Amino acid sequence: METERLRLSPIGPHCADELYRLHQDPGIARWYGDWTRAEAEARAAEIGRSWHRDGVGKWLAYHRKSGELVGRDGLSYQDVSGARRLEIGWAVREAHWGNGYATEIGLAGLTRARELRVTEVVAFTEVHNVRSRAVMERLGFTYRHDFPHRGEPFALYAISQSD
Template identity: 55%
Template structure:
């Protein structure tokens, strides 16, 4: 969970999970009233740091709806690269991958 430091208001959430394909996935959600203030990037950066530093991951994936340009921008800002288009629950999504630095 992420909270505003001044008011303790919940801003959003994020974290890592293991997919059915045994891949480490980073996901997040930020309340709409807090969009555009960099919180998704902060949440995701913490997740990536944990994945690579603490868990020793070789890669992390993330996906979103094809039309979700805000989330795609967050992923690209953090170094994720578009891997391929996918279908999830019958809807068009995009899969991004972030590889650990060698």
């Protein structure tokens, strides 16, 4: 899949090194923790399985002109507030913050959700992650409520889509 500035490549086991490198970025590690190479390998394998099992998964986002790794994004099914829901998420390397990449890749994820005829997509982040919350609002998500996730308070947003 391509956007105006990005090429989105599905993550699978072959992407473990790139996923590991991405999560070494200070701006991403701040929110997702320090991943080991083994964790990146396990996560890449799980994302690959989700593409086959669910028809959705995460993409690595590369700049179309330079080929530089910008971030990752995509869709996955998550247990959120006691229900299995389609979640969209993104992570952009700190050097690229403020350039609209999270919004651009978020729109690509919502397009994929519409293709799958999914009527609701959720997004969530730590309650104090104002940058991510602003992206959610730019994409048209509405704040629903806070909920506990990984032992921390997270803010849940949702968007309803119709044909």
